[in-house]
Amino acid sequence: MPATPKGRRTEAAFLEAARQVFAEKGYFNAKISDIAQAAGKSPGSFYNYYENKEELLEGLLEQFSTEVLEESLKSQTDDPLGGIRGAVRAYWTTYRKYLAEMVGVFQMSMTDPVFADRWRENRAAGIRAVLAGIKHAEKAGYRVGLDPSALASAIVSLLESYCWTWMAAGGDANVDPPDDETSIETLSAIWYRTLYFRHEPG
Known part of the structure; x- marks a missing residue:
C-alpha cells in the first residue's frame, strides 16, 4: 500500500478501474492499458503499484x-x-x-x-x-x-x-x-x- 495519500488514491483508482474493466470485458480480455485508461492514469504508472x-x-x-x-x-x-x-x-x-x-x-x-x-x-x-x-x-x-x-x-x-x-x-x-x-x-x-x-x- 503506497504510504502517501496521493499514492493511496491512485491505487484505489486502479482497483476501481479494474473492477469496471473486468465487468465489461472479463478478466482474461482486460488489458493493463484498458485499466490505466479507465483510471485516468498512464500505463507506466500502473507498475508503480502492481507487477502484473x-x-x-x-x-x-x-x-x-x-x-x-x-x-x-x-x-x-x-x-x-x-x-x-x-x-x-x-x-x-x-x-x-x-x-x-x-x-x-x-x-x-x-x-x-x-x-x-x-x-x-x-x-x-x-x-x-x-x-x-x-x-x-x-x-x-x-x-x-x-x-x-x-x-x-x-x-x-x-x-x-x-x-x-x-x-x-x-x-x-x-x-x-x-x-x-x-x-x-x-x-x-x-x-x-x-x-x-x-x-x-x-
Missing part, C-alpha cells in the same frame, strides 16, 4: 474478503439464525458486487498453482469464521455430531458453489431461478439446521 494484472486481482480478492467480514460483523446478534442469515447475506451480496472478479479468481485458480494457493488462503479465513460458529453452538449445548473442520469446509464450499452456479454459470437445468431472498433463506436454513438441530439438555 494477477497481483491486482489478488488485491481485489482481499477487498472482497474484507467487505464480507465487515458486513458480517455488522449483523452479529444473539440470535443464531439471525447471525447466520447476516453472514450469508453479506457473502451473497458481496459476491454479486464482485462477480467479475470472482470469475477471474476461479479461472486463475484453475490454471495457476500460485493463485490456487492464494484462493485456499482466502477460503481458510471463511472456514475459521464458520469453525468459531460451530464451537459456539457446541458450547450452547447443541450436538453437531460432525467433524468440525470438514463441516466448516463443506459450508464454505456450499456458499461458493451456490453463488457460482446462479450468478456465473447460468443456474441449474429445470430449476426456476431463485430470487435473492429465497437464495439467502435457503442457504441460511441449511447452515442453521446443520448446527442447531439437536440440543443436549444441561
